Amino acid sequence: MANVVRHRFFWPLLMLVVLLASNLIFTPDFFAVDVRQGHLYGSLVDIVRFGAPLILVSLGMTLVIATGGIDLSVGSVVAICGALACLRISELGDQNSVVGVLMAVGLALGLALLLGAWNGLLVAQVGIQPIIATLILMVAGRGLAQLITDGQIITVNSSPYKLIGGGYWLTVPFSILVALLVFGLALLLTRRTALGLLIESVGGNAEASRLAGIHARRIIFTGYVFAAFCAGVAGLMISSNVSSADGNNAGLWIELDAILAVVIGGTSLAGGRFSLGGTVLGALIIQTLTTTIYTIGIPPETTLLFKALVVTVVCLLQSPAFRAKVFGRRRKPPLPQPDREQPTKVEVPA
C-alpha cells in the first residue's frame, strides 16, 4: 500500500479520479461511452478530445522544462500555425484537395520548427535566459499571427483539414489519435533512445554533463524545436476543430496551462527528471477541471480560481523551503557506510 501511495502518479491520478467521480454526482451517465453513427461519444471522450491540444503543448513543454528552461511562446506558435494553415487552405481553389491541405499543414509545421529553432538559438547559443528569450516570440508572435490572418478570423471549409481537430477515424476522434501518436513518439524518442537520459542529465547538472561529453547546447536547442513542433500541431488541431483561425485568441494562455500540467505531472521546474505520462495526467486534470466546472454549473470563468489554487498548492508542496518550514526538517536516513571487514582484491574488468 505504501508503495502505491509513494508512486509518483498516485496524487495526480487520485486527483483525476476524484474530479471524474464528482461529475458522476451531477451527471449520472458521465462515464457512459457509446458509439453513435460510427463515432465514439461520451463525456470522457470529450475530455480527451478537447484536451488533446493542451496535451500536445504540455508534452513539448515537459522536455523544455526538463532541460532547465521554459517556453512562453507556445501560445503564439499555436496561433501562427493555425493561421498559416488556414490562410493557405483558404487560398486553395479546391479546399477539399488533400494534397493542398497536406502542403498547407507541412508549411505550417515547417514554420513551427523554424520558430522553435529561433528560441533554441537564443537560449542555447546566445545564452539569454529562457523566460526572456521566449518572451520575445510570445509578444511578437501574436502580432505575426494577426499579420497572417490580416486581423480577420479566417474561416475554411475543408473536410480534410476538419479531420485533424474535429474528425473521426475508425470511430475514434482523430485529435485523440494525433495526441496519442505524438505522446507515443515522444516516449519512444526519449525512453527508447538515450535522449531522455541526456536531457535529464543536462537539466540536472549542465556542467557535469558537458564534462561527460554531452552536447548540452544541442540538447537544449532540440527541446525548443520539439516544443514548437508540438505547439504547431496543437495549433492545427485547434483551428481545424473550429474551421477557422483567430490570431488573437487561439492558444491564448495555453503556455500557462501547459506549465501547470507539467508541474502537476511531477516534473520539477528546476529541470532534470521528467515524466511524460505525468504531464498527460496533468493536462487531463486541467481539462477535466474545466469540464467539471462547466457541467456542475459554476460559471466557467472561475476555472481560473481553481487553477490558482492548484498552482499554489502544487508549487508549495514542491518547494523544499515550504516543506522544511511547515513539516519540519525530516531526517534523511543515515548514509550507508561501506563495510570494511574483508578488503578483497579489486578485480578490474576493463
Added chain:
Amino acid sequence: METSGEARAILTMTGIGKRFPGVRALDEVDFRLFPGEVHALMGENGAGKSTLIKVLTGVYDVDEGDIVLDGAPVRFTGPLQAQQAGVSTVYQEVNLCANLSVAENIHIGREPRRFGAIQWGELRRRSRHLLDGLGLDVDVSAPLGSLSLAVQQMVAIARAIDISAKVLILDEPTSSLDAGEVGQLFRVMRQLKGEGMAILFVSHFLDQVYEISDRMTVLRNGRRVGEYATRELSQLDLVSAMIGKELAALEELEEQPRRSLAALERDRPVVEAAGLGRNGAVAPFSLTIHRGEVVGLAGLLGSGRTEVARLLFGADRADAGALKVDGEPVNMRGPRTAMARDIAFCSENRRTEGLVAELTVRENIILALQAARGWSRPLPRRRQDELVDRYVKALRIVPANPEALVGQLSGGNQQKVLLARWLITEPRLLILDEPTRGIDVGAKAEIQRLVVTLSDGGMAVLFISAELEEVLRLSHKIAVLRDRRMVDELANDDEVTAERIMAIIASGNGTAPPEAPPGPHGPDVVVLGEEA
C-alpha cells in the same frame, strides 16, 4: 606552543570541536590572535581552515570549546552578528554588489540621511576619506564591477573597518590577484596592522604567507599541528607540518614488480603536451605520459594541478602550446575531442562537475559512454545492467543498488561511481583529480589499488593528489607544481622521498638541495601565477 608574551590576545579559541555526520572537522583546536599582527592560517584542503573560520563567524554552531573576543566569551549566530561585534570577513569572491558604486558598497545599510533621504554628497565624501586613509585613489562613484578585483577587495576591507572591525579575516584574498594587486593589498594590510588591527590571513601561496604574516597556525586533518613565528619556521618545515605523514592506517600495497620508467618510456607516448598553458590558469608546461605509466602531480592546493588536468581534457581551452595524442597533433576543442581520443577525466568536484545527483547510479555510470555513442544509439538495457553490475561489484559500490540515487551515496561511493563512469569507456589515459579526497580509508586503499591494476593493464594515468605519500606510492614519474608553474619533473626511483618533493614545493627549485631552503625573505619572494 610558543607564547610571545606580548599584548593580550584579542581573540582566543580554545578546545574548538566541530562534527559533521561521519566526520570530525575540528578536534580540540586552539587558536590565538593578537592585535597588530597578521596571522596566517595554514593547512591543506580539508584541514579545517574554512570550518574554523565559519565556526568563528557563526556560520556553523560550535560543538565544543570557547571563543573569547576582547576578554568576553562570545558565540555568534551568524556573520552579521560577528561583524557587529567587530569580526569581519572578506572572501576571495567579493561579497559586494558589482552593480552599485564604490561609495554605496562601503556604506549601504548605513547611508548618511537627512529626513530619510540619502545624502549622496556626504556619502561620497565619507567614502573618499575612508579610501584615502587606506591610500587608495579610486573614483567612489564608479560601479564596483568596473574596478579590478584587488580594488574590490580593498573596498570590502574598507567596508569592514568602517563597521568597526577589531578582527579582519581575509579568506584567500589573493587567489585571483596579479603581483601588482597583491602588493597593493599587502600595503593596506601592513597599514591596518600598524594601526593595531588583528588580521587572520588564509592563502595557498607560501611566498605571500612568508612575506606578510608574523605568525602562523597550521592545521591538519582538523587538528592543530602548532603555532609558529613565521621567521622561525622554514618553508620546508611548514610544508611538512601541513602535509604530514600518512599514518600507517593503509595497509601497504603489495610491492609488485613494477616496470621501470625506462621500460615505460620505450613504449609509445599516449599524450605529449609541449608548452601547453592557459593565461591565468597555469604557465606553459610540457609533459609526456606513456602507455601504462602513472604520472603523479604533486603540489599544494591552488598550485595549478587541476588546471593541468583540465587543459589535457579540453575542459578549458589552452591558449598556448600544442598537444599530441598518439603522436598526432590534436586541437583540443572540448571534452568530446578528448573522449574521442580515449582520454577520461574524473573532476575533483564530484558534486558540481562530476555527478548528476538526481540520476541513479546506473545512469551516472553509463553517462559518458552513452554521450560518446550519441543519443540515437542507446546502450541496450541488458548491456547497461551487465556493465553497471560488474563495476558496482568490482569497485564495491555500496549500496549495491544500481537504481539508488547518486546524491544519497557517501563521498567514497560517489567517487567510485565517477570512476566507473570513465572506466567503462575504456580510456587509454585516465586523469584522476583528487580521487581519494574526503573518502574513508578503506575506499582510499581500494582506489589506490585500482590505479596500480589499471596501469599494469596498460592504461596511462595522471594522478593528482595533495597527499605526497599517495603520489609517491603510485607514480612512476612525478611532476611538481608550485604557484601555477611546473617546476620539476622527476623519475620516482628510490632516491625520491616525500622530503625531497616537499623541498621542491617549498623552494620552487628542483635542483636546490633540501637542506637549504631559501629564507622567508629571499630574492624569489613574489612568484605569482598570473604572469605566465
Added chain:
Amino acid sequence: MTAVPGTVANGRSRVLRPQQKYLPIFATLALLVLMYSAGVLRYDGFSDTQVVLNVFVDNAFLLVVAVGMTFVILTGGIDLSVGSVVALTTMLSASLLEERGWSPYLVLPLVLLLGALLGFGMGCIIHYFEIQPFIVTLAGMFLARGLCYTISTSSITISDPFWTSIAQQRFRFGGFFISASVVVALVVVAIGIYVLGYTRLGRNTYAIGGNPQSALLMGLPVARTRIAVYTISGFCSALGGVLLSFYMLSGNSGHGLGLELDAIAAVVIGGTLLTGGSGYLVGTVLGVLVLGLIQTIITFQGDLSSWWTKIVIGVLLFVFIVLQRAVTRRQR
C-alpha cells in the same frame, strides 16, 4: 574551495563601465526622438503638442503599472499578475460603486489596499518559500482574473459622480490639456524616482538585484525589501486599475489582458536589466512613451493594423535584450 585565478567566482558578476551605465537609456531616447521626427516629417498634424500629450493620456495607467514592474525587475524578479490586478480593480470598483452603492471615498482606498495586499502575499510566498516569482505571480494572475469573473462576467459601467468628475477633469494650459490620470502617473513616477534614488529601500532594491547573496551578507533587510517590492507592484497595479477605470469608466474582466507583457516590454526597452540590479525609472517612462508612440504612428498611418504594434514591440524587445547581452559581460 577551488582557487582558479582568472575565473572570477563572483556569483553573478556583471560589469558595466561607467559610461555604459546610461547607454541603454540614451539608446531608448534616441529611438524615441527618431520615431517622433519620423512621425512629424511624415504625417500632418503629428507635430501638434497634443499628440504627445495624448500619448501620456492614453498610457497613464500603463506608466503607473510599469513603475511597479520596474521595482520588481530591479530585484531580478517578475510580476505577471499586474494585468489581472488592474482588471480586478476596475471590476471591484465598478461593482462596489454601482451595484453596492458604496462611497467612492471608501472604495478608492479599499481597492488600493487590496492590490497592495495581493502583492504583499505573493512577495511573502516568493521570499519565504523560495518559489520562483514567475510561478507565484502566475498563480496571482489566475487568482485575480478568476475573482473578476466571480464578480461579474459582463462589463459594468461606472456612473459614480466622483469617478466621472475625475475622469472628465482636464488640466488645460495653452491650447492643450492633460487628464487627472496623467498628473497621478507623473506623481507616481516622481515618488518612484525619489524612492529608488534617495531611500534605503531603493538602494536595497538595487543591491538585491545585483547580488542577493552579498546583500544578505552585507546585512541588508532582504526579506523586507523583496516583499516591499511586490507590495509596491501590487499597489501600482491597483492604482493603474483605478486610472484605467477613470479612462474607460467601466469595470470589465477583460481589461488589462496582456498588460503584463506591455509593462515588461516598457521596462526592458527603458534599459532595465531583466536580470536585475541596473536600470532607471526615467528609462521606464521613455519605454512607455516608445510603446505609446508606436500606437500613435500606426493610428496616423491609417492603413497599418494594430498587430504591427506587437510585432514592433517584439522586435524592439529582441534588439534591447541583445543590447543588454552585449553591454553586460556575464562571467560563468
